[in-house]
Amino acid sequence: ERYLVKTQAEYFAAAEAVKAGDSIVLADGVWDDFEIVLSAKGTVNAPIHLTAQTPGAVKITGQSNLRIGGEFIVVKGLVFTDGFSPTGEVISFRRSKTDLANNSRVTEIVIDGFSKPDRYETDYWVGMYGKNNRFDHSFLAGKTNKGVTFAVRLDSPESQENGHRIDHNYFGHRPVLGSNGGETLRVGTSKYSMFNSNTVIANNYFERTDGEVEIISIKAGANIVRGNVFDASRGALTLRHGDGNIIERNVFFGRGKDHTGGIRVINGDQTVRDNYMEGLRGNGFSSALTVMNGVPNSPVNRYVQVSNARIDRNTILDSRRITLGAGADEERSAPPVDSTFSRNLLSSSGAGTFIEVDADISGIEFSDNRLLSGKVHSALAALMPVNTELARADNGLLYPVDPELFDVGVPRDLDPVSREATGPAWYPKPDGQTAFGSGKVIAVAPGEGTIEAALKRATSGDTLHLAAGDYIVNKTIFLDFPLTISGANGAVVNFARPSLFEMAEGGSLRLHNLTISGRDAPDNVGNSVVRTTSSPIRGNFVIELDQVAVTDLTVNRNFDVIVIGKSAFADAVTIKNSAFNDVTGVVVKANAETEDYGQYGIEYTTITGSAFSNIGKSIANIYRGGRDESTFGPHFTLSSSSLSGVGGKDAPALVLHGAQITEIDQNSIAASGPIKIVHTVGAPSTVISNNVLDSADGIVVEELNYSGDPRAVMRGNIIPKGAKQ
Amino acid sequence: ERYLVKTQAEYFAAAEAVKAGDSIVLADGVWDDFEIVLSAKGTVNAPIHLTAQTPGAVKITGQSNLRIGGEFIVVKGLVFTDGFSPTGEVISFRRSKTDLANNSRVTEIVIDGFSKPDRYETDYWVGMYGKNNRFDHSFLAGKTNKGVTFAVRLDSPESQENGHRIDHNYFGHRPVLGSNGGETLRVGTSKYSMFNSNTVIANNYFERTDGEVEIISIKAGANIVRGNVFDASRGALTLRHGDGNIIERNVFFGRGKDHTGGIRVINGDQTVRDNYMEGLRGNGFSSALTVMNGVPNSPVNRYVQVSNARIDRNTILDSRRITLGAGADEERSAPPVDSTFSRNLLSSSGAGTFIEVDADISGIEFSDNRLLSGKVHSALAALMPVNTELARADNGLLYPVDPELFDVGVPRDLDPVSREATGPAWYPKPDGQTAFGSGKVIAVAPGEGTIEAALKRATSGDTLHLAAGDYIVNKTIFLDFPLTISGANGAVVNFARPSLFEMAEGGSLRLHNLTISGRDAPDNVGNSVVRTTSSPIRGNFVIELDQVAVTDLTVNRNFDVIVIGKSAFADAVTIKNSAFNDVTGVVVKANAETEDYGQYGIEYTTITGSAFSNIGKSIANIYRGGRDESTFGPHFTLSSSSLSGVGGKDAPALVLHGAQITEIDQNSIAASGPIKIVHTVGAPSTVISNNVLDSADGIVVEELNYSGDPRAVMRGNIIPKGAKQ
Ligand SMILES: [Ca+2]
Ligand SMILES: [Ca+2]
Incomplete structure (x- = not known):
């Protein structure tokens, strides 16, 4: 049966009545404050559909959300806009704690700016539970509040080894959050990271997903991340917890933007192959490639040692940094072991160190890599330099023209997903914002x-x-x-x-x-x-x-x-x-x-x-x-x-x-209070140079959680005798 | 001519056209986002009217306000509600800095809850400028944001010695603000306090005007505050700056509520006579009567010495405190001089000190006062005790039955303004708020x-x-x-x-x-x-x-x-x-x-x-x-x-x-961090008694701006040996 519903009351009556093979069609228009619930049992041959009368013409606004339970449900064509979810999720693949969705598909959905008003109030836009679900061809952009955009939850056995697919989605602009909780996609959590997720994340387009240091945070095992494009996105794809993930054929275009990263490797049995990076400017944990040092016998929420990593045939061009043994310190003292790094094609973006080594990397076997340019750490002095032209192929990626290098770097058949192939075809993807001075000029007289x-x-x-x-x-x-x-x-x-x-x-x-x-x-x-x-x-x-x-x-x-x-x-x-x-x-x-x-x-x-x-x-x-x-x-x-x-x-x-x-460079400071700098966490970069001060106590740098000397670089400053420098 | 206007455009056309003797009548209804401006010249015999078609049936809502300039203007019958002013005032007796209103009257106006959304964003509800203006029979209640409710401004010669009258207004609930800026009425500012204001504030009703420590703040000279009632209102009528004010025939009903005060006297030539106070619970600067010590050669914004104060025939009954020489300290070292305190009738509310003397009061001549009850400071031991019954007269006030005391305390003909006689007759005055449990009970099942x-x-x-x-x-x-x-x-x-x-x-x-x-x-x-x-x-x-x-x-x-x-x-x-x-x-x-x-x-x-x-x-x-x-x-x-x-x-x-x-009384505190108390300003009252602690450092009291020992009272606490007490 096909139920065309025009009111919430009609919807809930239909939702009560649906049987396998039935469809509920939401009439075109604006549905305000609509908490959609659909729990029903379709079959593999007769799924239950919830669709829009016209894809894109059904707007769900106000305090609204969608929860599905049961199985073989297909939801398609809805637009969530001008509002936010009153609960912790906009779309939930469960109706309640005990009624999860399985074998269901949510496709051609738009969630556009459907953010909670307070940026520090947390929620997910999509929470995926159950097994064998698919979320595809959807548009998710403009999440401005805290909380990962898309979360695959593994918090009960019914959601583990789930076989979900997340594909052909457009993950659009996620502005800088200014806090933790700005990840775009997360699989699992540290608590369940010993379980396999078996989730495939394929052919999605991530554009300006700048929320925080992690774009994708993998916190479970046995996932495949394949064929995605990361375009001008700050942060990195991070293998934070869980073993045996495969990261392949992804493309990262940094476009020279600050903090654009690539892939960060932690834990055992990770495969990172055939990935293409170009124009990345991240460093530290957001390098084009970061291989972390681990914590011996790491607790579940810290850093498991890298072992048996396969990092092969990646192309990393015009990028600022690769960091091996990253984060090595007293706690993170276990370097990578039993790993390979082979047939990668590498070139740097500038004069600084390109490949940084912070720990013993004898546990990584290097073979057949080629370095086009860039300063490398002495431990890698044997890295093979090469001098070849690069040419951009039809797939938009750079390859060495030298035929001898045919099997170094990404394969020729890498075919990055196009922006157009992601999201629903009927929903336009946004351009940039209105710039100052783009409008008219209004003359104003005094008064x-x-x-x-x-x-x-x-x-x-x-x-x-x-x-x-x-x-x-x-x-x-x-x-x-x-x-x-x-x-x-x-x-x-x-x-x-x-x-x-x-x-x-x-x-x-x-x-x-x-x-x-x-x-x-x-x-x-x-x-x-x-x-x-x-x-x-x-x-x-x-x-x-x-x-x-x-x-x-x-x-x-x-x-x-x-x-x-x-x-x-x-x-x-x-x-x-x-x-x-x-x-x-x-x-x-x-x-x-x-x-x-x-x-x-x-x-x-x-x-x-x-x-x-x-x-x-x-x-x-x-x-x-x-x-x-x-x-x-x-x-x-x-x-x-x-x-x-x-x-x-x-x-x-x-x-x-x-x-x-x-x-802080080239300033003159006189008859003033001190400059007070407090370093709190991480590896702050502070450079104070070429200033003229009249006070001996003009600059005070303090470390709150680091026991060494204050880490500011001070050079070329002119300070009266007796100054603290 | 009579212009009945139905739209803002019609209003502004009429406002442009009005001549002496004309009226503009706002049609009944809701006027949203209406910034009313009326600048015109009426004459004493032919004023210009701006009125409501039906008083109370014209609602001004949204971001609205009223500015008048010119002279002989009468505004009547408008209700400001469900909104707030986009500028610094809701009603302004000036159109611009140079176009002030004179000889004008604003009457039967309601401003109800017309508060800015942010409680700390400051504004005035009424700003009175110019000369010979009157504001009367109006209702002002529910101001929740910072800024005095009603301000008489003296900031140019055109607004000084102004002859304004503010009478028969109902100043309703002003909730505790939790900040400076919660005064209900202020005349002048310290900057212009050397000028006379000549403003009369008469027959107004102040009910629960609890905003802060000052209900009325007089900051200019030669005002008369007469015949007002202060009902269950925290704070005091304060003669903060300016000389030669007359405060007479006012009635204060504290009703036993915390911090209900009376009159605070500062500066020269103040007259405080025939005022009635009953049931006041304020102390310190909010005593029923406070006579301050001054600062020798005080700067304009500090405390001018009290001289030639006449404090006569006031009745102060069932009240907690009278303080003479209040605030005496190193800076405020100039005691009251050339002053009288006579024929006052006095009784205390309880066992504590009733009349406190904090400085040399030889400059006050005491005569013919009568003390019904209460502990007094030894400097006033000669105060004449008396034992007489009190009886409540028809005017609602208590008088001694003893005929010998006929001319002690307030005169028999004191006739406090009734609540009903204030505000516009057509606008109801509110009762209390909905209490918990006043509605229905809804049974809820688990789940x-x-x-x-x-x-x-x-x-x-x-x-x-x-x-x-x-x-x-x-x-x-x-x-x-x-x-x-x-x-x-x-x-x-x-x-x-x-x-x-x-x-x-x-x-x-x-x-x-x-x-x-x-x-x-x-x-x-x-x-x-x-x-x-x-x-x-x-x-x-x-x-x-x-x-x-x-x-x-x-x-x-x-x-x-x-x-x-x-x-x-x-x-x-x-x-x-x-x-x-x-x-x-x-x-x-x-x-x-x-x-x-x-x-x-x-x-x-x-x-x-x-x-x-x-x-x-x-x-x-x-x-x-x-x-x-x-x-x-x-x-x-x-x-x-x-x-x-x-x-x-x-x-x-x-x-x-x-x-x-x-x-902090009768608690047991074990295996816990310390209790940390920091005194910042004023005269904090801290009593820590009868507690049992297991730590020697269990209580830490610190003074931030007071140089003596920490002022906490500690008694009966059981603390391990070696404890700081
Ligand atoms: Ca994070
Ligand atoms: Ca104040």
């Missing part, structure tokens, strides 16, 4: 209220151009689209509310060639020029100040320039060629995530060519607490800038707590 | 999803009654109404999300006779049983646990029981007769307001008759940072409870930072 009036006409990407003169803004400008405000010389903006701008969902801000004065702000503690709204913001945003003068932020204490509040995340805060005078607070304040859960507020903070004078607190206060190692950031750069009268004896001129990558 | 299903039928005040058995809850319960969940013996609630309950706007929660287990919660850092939603919550709420057992909160780190997040405020969190076992986090966590702006999360935290064992962090962590002294709380009580294995060496069993009133 009280003229900016607010102009904003009523502005839309995404527009620019307000302010004529010279004085402006008074009586409202906080609520920014939910990308906006540029640019001034003629002599444009001065005054504001009468505690904040001039409030960043909200969808907002980004670029200010150019303006003066902003806090003269008219109310006598209130904690004013600011730009802040985030006090509700959580799902999407990441950008703030840019270029040639901006900020003055007179003095009416009360803690008058800041830019404040990133809780549950908000900026991809970048960039300040260049700007000047800040007379500020009682902090210039860039991103220390709201105080719980030490490894969360933070800004991925890249960049200050360059700017001058700071008479600043009450710091020019920046960036806090990323806790010991979690799942994030690449925060990054911080301060260069070619001058600080005078910033902070004081008990007020550091700059506070970086838990920044991962820091560069 | 997965049964609680969620029952909640769909629950409304304000209802009770879910759980039969014995196991429950699984798969959603976070979003609480936007008061709810009780009560169990039969043996009811066990498990939950599968990071939180079981999320407090939201309008929610309060009472749990009774239940077990709550975290066994099924996800493996996620920072889970909790009850948390506040991550958006700000306007309204204050209550959480009660009575006979609740909480267990198995162990799946990950920082699994807390109750977490109060940012921009949320609980009037009370009460835990009694409950048990907490195996918790990795904190039981009551209210340390989210980290900016040190004097903000905090819970007014009264009370734990009694409860047992705590194996708690990873503290039983409570309450943080109220900063040096602001505008709040009465936080209050904290721990009594008749046992702690075993709570916290540890580096994890205090209890953290109180900036609590104002603390009582």
Whole structure:
């Protein structure tokens, strides 16, 4: 029977009635707050279908989700958008703890931005339970909250050795989360990692899946990851737990983007063959290839020693790093054993070390590899260099033209899945975001209220151009689209509310060639020029100040320039060629995530060519607490800038707590508090170079969880005699 | 002409056209997002009217406000509700910085709950500028965000010596703000306090205006505050700055409520006569009567010495405290001079000191006062005791029956304004809130999803009654109404999300006779049983646990029981007769307001008759940072409870930072971390009594801004030898 249903009541009546071979068809339209449950028994020849009347024309919105139980069910063609799941999953292959789905298929599903409002509230978009299920040709993009996008669960025997297939899906943009929990796909958990999963992950396209350090996290045995493409995606495919996985014929295009990684090998019996990497810029645990050191007799949640790894016929070109014996330390003292590394084709992206060796690698047998370029560790001095041209083949991949190298690197028949072949054909894949300045220009005249009036006409990407003169803004400008405000010389903006701008969902801000004065702000503690709204913001945003003068932020204490509040995340805060005078607070304040859960507020903070004078607190206060190692950031750069009268004896001129990558170069710092840098976890990279300071205690670097000397690189700084360096 | 307008466009056309004698009438209905501007010139005989078609039937909602400029304008009958102002004021007696209103009247206006969503975002509901304006017969209740409800501004000569009248208004419930900025009415600011305001504040009714320590803050000279009633309102009428104010014939009914104060006198030439106080429980700066010590040659924002104060014929009955020379310290060393205190009638509420003298009071001449009861400081031993019956007169006030005392205390003709005579007659004044258990009882059977299903039928005040058995809850319960969940013996609630309950706007929660287990919660850092939603919550709420057992909160780190997040405020969190076992986090966590702006999360935290064992962090962590002294709380009580294995060496069993009133009595504390109490500002009252501890370092009291010994009262505690006491 075919049930065409138009209401939730009709749906639930049909769901009660369906028998093998029946179909339920959801009528085209918007289904709001719809918690779909389908538990029924189809048969191999007569499955039960739940479909859209027209694929793509059935929108499930609001607080909605889908749970299926029973067997031989096929769900097809639904679009989840404009909402989020009220439970822990959007699509669940179980109705309840005891009613799992088996032999079922979910196909041509869209989950688009269906994220919980609070980025730190965890859920899965797909939870796969049971056995012999398939999830394919679906579109999953825009997950902004914590929790892996797609989880294969092995938490009961009924879900182990499951034979699931996950194929031809489009995993689209997953923005940087700024916390652990940003993985795109995970199989198993450490608790069940001794079990085999037997899951096949094939021919999926991962595009800009940048959530955290792991794109795919394999935590169970006997999986096959084959034929997937990773395009401009930060992080790595990680064989975190479980043995006997096969990783083959995958393609990684880093496209020169920061932190693009490849494959990380841990545990026994892993096969990594015929994979292609190009343009990767990751290092450390996110190298193009990382082979970890293990922990002797490792507990289940630590690092099992690599043994019997087969790493063969991979092509790694124009990439920054390969790391062997990675993470070697007192605890991780067991190097790889009984392993091979053969017929790989290798070339580096630059001048730094290309192949790093951090432990004894005598347990890896190297044979027939070819090195096109790159510095290698002395332990690998015998690696065979080769000089051959590369040519791009029809499959889009580079191969050596030298016929002798025919069987080095990936095979010629590698055929990466195309972006078009993934996801449902009827749902368009997104391009990039609206850029600043892509819209119209609105001319604004000086006066009280003229900016607010102009904003009523502005839309995404527009620019307000302010004529010279004085402006008074009586409202906080609520920014939910990308906006540029640019001034003629002599444009001065005054504001009468505690904040001039409030960043909200969808907002980004670029200010150019303006003066902003806090003269008219109310006598209130904690004013600011730009802040985030006090509700959580799902999407990441950008703030840019270029040639901006900020003055007179003095009416009360803690008058800041830019404040990133809780549950908000900026991809970048960039300040260049700007000047800040007379500020009682902090210039860039991103220390709201105080719980030490490894969360933070800004991925890249960049200050360059700017001058700071008479600043009450710091020019920046960036806090990323806790010991979690799942994030690449925060990054911080301060260069070619001058600080005078910033902070004081008990007020550091700059506070970086838990920044991962820091560069402080060519600044002059006078009559100011110290620069205070605290290293918390991981292997932070801090370079402080070519600065001129007037204080002997100008720079303080502290290690919280590392017992050696502080690991900052200090060079070329001019500091008065007696300075701590 | 009479313009009846139905749309905003029609309104603005009319506002453009109006001439003296014209009226604009807003059609009945809802006007959403309406920023009303009216600047026009009426005359004394032909004013311009802006009115409602039917008073009370014109609702201004959304992001709306009203600005008037010009002169002889009358605005009448509008209701502002379901929204908030997009600017710094809801009603402004100026159109712009240069276009002020004069000789204008705003009458029979309602502003009901028209508060900004974030409680810490500041605004005024009424900003009065210009001269000779009147605001009367209006209703202002439910302001939940920061910023004085009604501000008379003196920030330019055009607004000084203004002759404004503010009369017959109903100032209704202003909940405890938990921060500075909760005043109900303010005249002037310290910056302009040398100017006279000449404002009359008469016959207004203040009911439960509990925002902070000041109800009315007078910060300018020559005002008259006459005939107002303060009913069950925390805080005091404060003559903070400015000379020559007259405070007369006001009535204060404390009704025995905490922190109900009277009048605080600072500066020169103040008259405080014929005021009636009864049932006040404030002390310190919120005594029934407080006469401050001043700072010699005080800067404008500190305390000018009291001189020539006339404090005569006031009645102060059944009240806790009168304080003379209050705040005397090294800085405030100038005692009151040239002042009189005569014919006052005085009686105390209890056994403590009634009249406290903290400085030399030889500058106050005492004459013909009568003391009915109460302990007085020895400097006032000569105060004349008297023994007379009191009888309540027709005006509702108590008078001595002894005819000899006819001219002691307030005159017989004092006629307090009635609640009914204030506000617009057509708008009802609210009663109390829905109480727990006032609604229906819904029976719930054990199982997965049964609680969620029952909640769909629950409304304000209802009770879910759980039969014995196991429950699984798969959603976070979003609480936007008061709810009780009560169990039969043996009811066990498990939950599968990071939180079981999320407090939201309008929610309060009472749990009774239940077990709550975290066994099924996800493996996620920072889970909790009850948390506040991550958006700000306007309204204050209550959480009660009575006979609740909480267990198995162990799946990950920082699994807390109750977490109060940012921009949320609980009037009370009460835990009694409950048990907490195996918790990795904190039981009551209210340390989210980290900016040190004097903000905090819970007014009264009370734990009694409860047992705590194996708690990873503290039983409570309450943080109220900063040096602001505008709040009465936080209050904290721990009594008749046992702690075993709570916290540890580096994890205090209890953290109180900036609590104002603390009582820790009759507890046993073993194998636990220390109790850590930090005093920040003011005169915190900390009493630690009759506890049994097993650790010598069990209690640590620290002073942050006070140089003497820690001010905790410690008595009757049994602590091992060598303990710090
Ligand atoms: Ca992770
Ligand atoms: Ca105050």
